[in-house]
Amino acid sequence: MSKIKKKELEKLQELIKQLNQVQSQIGSIEIQKHGLLHQSSDLQNGLKELQDELEETYGKVSINVQDGTYEEITEEDESDKED
Secondary structure, three states, X not given: OOOOOHHHHHHHXXXXXXXXXXXXXXXXXXXXXHXXXXXXXXXXXXXXXXXXXXXXXXXXXXXXXOOOOEEEOOHHHHHHHHO
């Protein structure tokens, strides 16, 4: 059986090793991404729940998240948004 040169084999082995490492890192990143997507979804659900609670307490309002002040949203304001 014939063999390739030692330097060629070493280069081939090194490239395959590096490729495997990169693929492993990609897999790790995808797992992190998956977890972050779930976390984002959970946070969005929590935000929606809080918005519903605030609307039940204060009615339809626009809340300034910096200082907590709010203004009522009139029907005219809502119709402007639909256009």
